[in-house]
Amino acid sequence: MQAFTSLSTQLSKRFLLPQVATATLELIINKALALNNNKSVSFAAVAQKTLTLELAELPFTLCFTVNTSASKTVVIVRSRSEFSDCTINTSLNTLNKLKANQSLTQLIKQDELDVTGDIKIAQQFANIAQSLEIDWQTELAKHLGDVPTHKLLQFGNKITKSLVGKGKQLEADIGEYLVHEKRLVVTNSQINAFNQKTKEVASKVDTLSARIDKLVANIANK
């Protein structure tokens, strides 16, 4: 694992992957901000504040800084910053739990999340992210036209439903396996005991075979 981390760090530095990742992320975030329809979102509380995310899966950090001006608000993403108002040390899995509204304090207690600095900054960033309203259908229609957008979204919904159904089925199958079938599966110790007994029988058969050979030889000599 350490060798893998070291290799990924080397590769990411050589090919400027942190810069590629932050540039892409910055583009997506600022595009989303530009498309936001909820004009009541206020960025004043996080203006010039920096939130740093240290994800266990990434060999570099993600630092988000908000810049507000009279004309627009932009988020600048960097792969490192020597100054941060709040630093969150966690994993992608825990971030998903946060999205599912699991309590921040509960995750901290479980040592799944480590926060350094002003926790309010993290909460304000999260609140802003949740309050963004983007009408993807209207935005897509501007580029594709009304009918293709409608068809595309219908197709997308169908795929999503199908994937959700398949996911539930898989979950049920795994549950069934864990609850019922796993009990019937031969355990390691049972296999070991079987192997041991087989060896004992083989040894007895060998002894018997040797005795029979000896008896046959005796009869032949007489």
Add this chain to the structure above:
Amino acid sequence: MSSTDQNSPASDLSTTPNTATDVDTSVDTLADDNSTTHFGYKTIEKDDKISMVAGVFHSVAKQYDVMNDLMSFGIHRLWKRFTIDASGVRPGNKVLDLAGGTGDLTAKFSQLVGREGQVVLADINSSMLNVGRDKLRDKGLVQNIEYVQANAEYLPFEENTFDIVTIAFGLRNVTDKDKALRSIYSVLKPGGRLLVLEFSKPENELLNKAYDFYSFNILPKMGELVAKDGESYQYLAESIRMHPDQETLKGMMENAGFEQTSFKNLTGGVVALHKGYKF
């Protein structure tokens, strides 16, 4: 390794080297002693360099960004991002973007230092400065940026003014690099840092050869096609080869007074980011 003939006339290119490996950067010092310097592979009078470099940048200013994207396949944006990441900039800082050209670094610094901070975009070339100013204003970046036409050798700022000074792809065009580094050192605050992003010497010999072929055969043609100025891009390729390599530049920074100097090769050493502190 052969060196260039310092006494050859400027127009005589018969003795000029064709590849980076032929160039001995130590000739820079010799050239300085004789009050001559380099303009690409040509040896010229020091006093002529400013106007000759100015001519190049007046010519390419309008197509500068397009050419940068084309020539570097867009990678220059990642190199500049790396520089921003290494700058340690924070809200309220005062930053000097020297030879800032069309303002790529200034734009980001302006957003990161906020209203409390300030960014000075300085360039010796008025055409580049005008293009940079128009570009940044079009982006709505006006509140904390100042524009100054300045020579890096004689910076018109008080001592101990800036927290960060950056010079990206500019140092190789400066006539007296040592003087420029001393001037930068003077305007930095104690604790401040200098970041020099500049073309350098590739680490791998194969990459070096491919890079040479690209620089001397493809780059000038691209310049001719897009910016209608192949000569300027020939100068660009030559000036890169004449620029001090990684270790030499690090030594020059130390001579100017910088401490904790280090460099990081990017894209196999095609570009290097040098960093040094004033304490």
